[in-house]
Structure formats: C-alpha cells, structure tokens
Amino acid sequence: MKLKSTKYLFEVFRNLSFLKLFHSLTNLKKIIGYSALLLILKDKNSYNSYSFDNLLDMDLKQNSQGSLPQKTVITLSAEPRYLVVCNPSEQDRISVVSVYVSSPTAQVSSASGKPVEIQMSAVWNTATTISQTAYEISFLVQMPPLGLKVYRILESASSDPHLAEYVLHNGNVKDKGIFNMKNVKSTEEDITLENSFVKLRFDQSGLLEEMINKEDSKHHEVKVQFSWYGTTSKKDKSGAYLFLPDGEAKPYVYTTLPFVRVQRGRFYSDVTCFLEHVTHRVRLYNIQGIDGQSVEVSNIVDIRKEHNREIAMRISSSINSQNKFYTDLNGYQIQPRMTMSKLPLQANVYPMTTMAYIQDTKHRLTLLSAQSLGVSSLKSGQIEVIMDRRLMQDDNRGLEQGVHDNKVTANLFRLLLEKRSVNTVGKK
Structure with missing residues (x-):
C-alpha cells in the first residue's frame, strides 16, 4: 500500500485532536450539570434517584467543533421550568442573564416565588428576519461568590415583560x-x-x-x-x-x-x-x-x-x-x-x-x-x-x-x- 503523504497524515491527526477536544468539552458540560444538581438538592441522598432526563443541561449547544455555539430555546408551558444560574468567580456579582424561550408570555420568579422583572428582545435568524418561535428574555441576578441560584420560568397570561424597542x-x-x-x-x-x-x-x-x-x-x-x-x-x-x-x-x-x-x-x-x-x-x-x-x-x-x-x-x-x-x-x-x-x-x-x-x-x-x-x-x-x-x-x-x-x-x-x-x- 502506498504510504500517505505527511500533509494528509497531519490533517487526520489534527482533525482527531479537534474532535477529542470537542468531546471533552461536551462531557465537561455534563459534569457541570451533574455537580450543579447535587449542590442545589436539599436531600443529597435523592441524587441517585434522578434519571438522565432529569439532569441539568447547558443553555448553549454546539453541533460540531467547527460551528458556533447556539442558545437552546426553552419550551414553556403552565408547568414551570427551572433555570440554575452559577457565579464561578470569588466575588459578589450583579449580571444580566439572557435565555431563549418559546413564548412571548414568559414569567420569571425566584425560587421563593417572588416575580422578577424581565426584558424581552427579538431573536434574529438573519440580519433582517425575526424568529416567530423564539424570544430572548433577560433579567438581573445578584450572586454570592461561587454561588448558585434557582429561577422558575413558565408561560403565564399575567406576564408583563418590558419589550425592547428597535x-x-x-x-x-x-x-x-x-x-x-x-x-x-x-x-x-x-x-x-x-x-x-x-x-x-x-x-x-x-x-x-x-x-x-x-x-x-x-x-x-x-x-x-x-x-x-x-x-x-x-x-x-x-x-x-x-x-x-x-x-x-x-x-x-x-x-x-x-x-x-x-x-x-x-x-x-x-x-x-x-x-x-x-x-x-x-x-x-x-x-x-x-x-x-x-x-x-x-x-x-x-x-x-x-x-x-x-x-x-x-x-x-x-x-x-x-x-x-x-x-x-x-x-x-x-x-x-x-x-x-x-x-x-x-x-x-x-x-x-x-x-x-x-x-x-x-x-x-x-x-x-x-x-x-x-x-x-x-x-x-x-x-x-x-x-x-x-x-x-x-x-x-x-x-x-x-x-x-x-x-x-x-x-x-x-x-x-x-x-x-x-x-x-x-x-x-
């Protein structure tokens, strides 16, 4: 068999390295989800009872190592979905958190049930085309060092978001x-x-x-x-x-x-x-x-x-x-x-x-x-x-x-x- 050229072998090894790195990052995101779930559970012993479908997922997904990360659209209903926000730094932090949701009547509340003010912005498919199935909601969070906070998001007729103007x-x-x-x-x-x-x-x-x-x-x-x-x-x-x-x-x-x-x-x-x-x-x-x-x-x-x-x-x-x-x-x-x-x-x-x-x-x-x-x-x-x-x-x-x-x-x-x-x- 004819020996492959050095250039071709280099391309193969480089693509394999990129693929391994991409899979490592994907597995790391899963570990972050496992760890965050364990930390927010009041009963740590119940952790093993959760199935794979119940585990937390990251809000950014990347289809391949050569594509840009895309935000996951959270499907809303009258049943609340839960969003865990993490502060990885060692300082108190006030930040704006933005996620994509499926409904323009989204409502956000803290874990205790207190309503949170939100800004609703358009999700752009192209420079001049707005998505009719996704909306971006942004809200303010104040986080302690290395802290986790849980927020509830649901679809509600009483929702009153502040709509961005363009x-x-x-x-x-x-x-x-x-x-x-x-x-x-x-x-x-x-x-x-x-x-x-x-x-x-x-x-x-x-x-x-x-x-x-x-x-x-x-x-x-x-x-x-x-x-x-x-x-x-x-x-x-x-x-x-x-x-x-x-x-x-x-x-x-x-x-x-x-x-x-x-x-x-x-x-x-x-x-x-x-x-x-x-x-x-x-x-x-x-x-x-x-x-x-x-x-x-x-x-x-x-x-x-x-x-x-x-x-x-x-x-x-x-x-x-x-x-x-x-x-x-x-x-x-x-x-x-x-x-x-x-x-x-x-x-x-x-x-x-x-x-x-x-x-x-x-x-x-x-x-x-x-x-x-x-x-x-x-x-x-x-x-x-x-x-x-x-x-x-x-x-x-x-x-x-x-x-x-x-x-x-x-x-x-x-x-x-x-x-x-x-x-x-x-x-x-």
Missing part, C-alpha cells in the same frame, strides 16, 4: 412581530446609547466614535475601525507562523452605508452593524458595577472568501500613550511593551491572552478579551487586535500548508475607560 437604519424588517420598530436613515437621526455611567456616540455606519463620561461630562474620542493587512510580495510570505505584511494596514472600505440595528431595553441596549465580513455589536448594560461602566464589543468574523488578507479591529483614542502599551502574560503579570519604529511592523505585535491597555497621566483605556489574539499599538492612542487570518501559502515552518480552513469566528471584548490619578507623594 430603530433600523438603512434597512427594513418585514415581519416585526410583537416588537416596536422604527425605520430611519442614518443621516436623519444620531445613533447613541447611554446608561447612568457613560454615553456612547456612533457614526452613520454604526461604529463607535466617542465616549462621554457622565461624572464630569468630558468627551473622549474612542473610535472603532476595521482594517486589512495584506502579505509581502517577496519570496517569504505570511503563513501560519509568520506575519509578513505588505506595509501598514489599509482601511476597511464599503461603498454603501451598512444596515444598522439599534436596540434599547430595560437592562441593556446595543448597536449592531452588518458589514460584509463582520457583524459588529456594541452593547451597554444598564446596571451597577463594572458591567455597567464598561462596553461590550462582539464581532462575528467571516473571511472565508478572502485571499492573503488579515482583518484587524483598531481602537483609536485621544490618550497620549506615545510608543508604550501593556499586555498580560498568560493572564497573570502585566508586561510593558515598546513600539519601536526602527523594527519591522510585525516585530511590534505581541500576544494578548486576556487584556491589553494604553494610558497617560489622566486616563487608561483597557481592552479585555475572551480569547487570545495578537495585539499592537503602532501609533499613540491606538490599540489594534488581529481577529482572523486567511493565507494561501505555506511559510516553510513545518506545517506544509497555508491558513485556508477558516470558520466563522466569534470574538468578544470589553472596553473600559478609566480615570487615573498619578501619585506625586515624595516628588518635587
């Missing part, structure tokens, strides 16, 4: 269902979001432009943009291990204004813009604590049709960071980095495991990341993070193939702008 820019939705939606042109109405801490202002494309601190009413430029990196025309080109760009990043260009969807609700509001390669969402929570002071940024990236391009998100601010920025080291220590103009561009890109920030004497801008990515600060006041790469050639580092097996990728960030007070004690 403003649609440069587009239309045919079947609006139970929701109030207003159609406008981006030039006719400013796009803003605000809570008790901060006000956000967006441009006509739905991209963040400015943050206004409500404590002192100061305006801060915090501008989100997207850009492309190409690869050099020399013999050695970018690949799985090498980043060899053809110069500075080029702006992401679109010929017409994208469809922008603005949602405003009781517990959170957001702005979602639909670009050709990125679905970009900025969400602001109307709650106390760090969740209300920071801005959630979500990007769904799809560059599967591109060739030799890398897409980056750039955040530009008025912070005078000069040539210095900071990244974390494996989620522990913070490491100062220096952007050096005498080095090639790629030499100024560093790994970011959980966070990166820039600062001056008055302010600090922090980008917290749910995934590990490459980050840089090539100009003063900028943070740039590379979100996905599609490269068609091998870079001669042992992989023997390019990066052309891309999937639709989800990136989640938190953006936090803080005031700083520099300690001048002992200085003259």
